[in-house]
Amino acid sequence: MSTEDKQLYTVSIYTENNIGLLNRISAIFQRRHINIESLNTSPSEIEGVSKFTIVVNIDEVNIKKIIGQIEKQVEVIKAYYHNLDQIIYQISGLFKIKSELLFEEPQIQNIIKESNARIVTVNKAFFILEKSGRKEEIVQMYNQLSKFGIMQYTRSGLIAVTKEEMKISSLLESYNN
Structure with a gap:
C-alpha cells in the first residue's frame, strides 16, 4: 500500500450499546495492522444508539473493506467513513x-x-x-x-x-x- 494514497478518515459507527463490541471493532483494525489514531464513543442523536468515532490513516480501498467488515457485526446499525474535508x-x-x-x-x-x-x-x-x-x-x-x-x-x-x-x-x- 503506497503512502501517497493514505489519508486520515473518520469512521462513524452507529450501534446498539453492547458489551464487547469495542473489542471486536478494534480487532478489525488490528488484523489489518492499522493503527487507530483516535477513538471516541458517545450517545448519538437517537436514544439508545451509540456512536463510535474512529480516526485512521489509510487508503480508500481499505477503508471501504473495513466498513464492510464493521457492518457485519450484529450490533452495528450503520457505518460511514469521511475524509477531514467532509466533517466539522x-x-x-x-x-x-x-x-x-x-x-x-x-x-x-x-x-x-x-x-x-x-x-x-x-x-x-x-x-x-x-x-x-x-x-x-x-x-x-x-x-x-x-x-x-x-x-x-x-x-x-x-x-x-x-x-x-x-x-x-x-x-x-x-x-x-
Whole structure:
C-alpha cells in the first residue's frame, strides 16, 4: 500500500450499546495492522444508539473493506467513513499547571488569551486550562506551555459531525420502531 494514497478518515459507527463490541471493532483494525489514531464513543442523536468515532490513516480501498467488515457485526446499525474535508470536528485538551505561574508569568496569560483557551478551575496548587479546536491548535498550546512546566496533560479523541446531511436519523428512527 503506497503512502501517497493514505489519508486520515473518520469512521462513524452507529450501534446498539453492547458489551464487547469495542473489542471486536478494534480487532478489525488490528488484523489489518492499522493503527487507530483516535477513538471516541458517545450517545448519538437517537436514544439508545451509540456512536463510535474512529480516526485512521489509510487508503480508500481499505477503508471501504473495513466498513464492510464493521457492518457485519450484529450490533452495528450503520457505518460511514469521511475524509477531514467532509466533517466539522474538534479535539479538546486539558492542561494542569502550577497556580503561581498564572500570576507570575504574564506570557501564560497571553497564551490563554491568544489561544481562546478557558480556565476551568483554579486553586492554591494548580489551575486547569481547557482548549478545544483542531489537533494542531492543541499541540501548539502544549508546546507554548511546556516551557513553563505542565503538571498533567490529556487530549481527547476527535469528535465530528458531517457537513452534509446524514440519512442515519431516518434510518435509526425506523430501526427503533
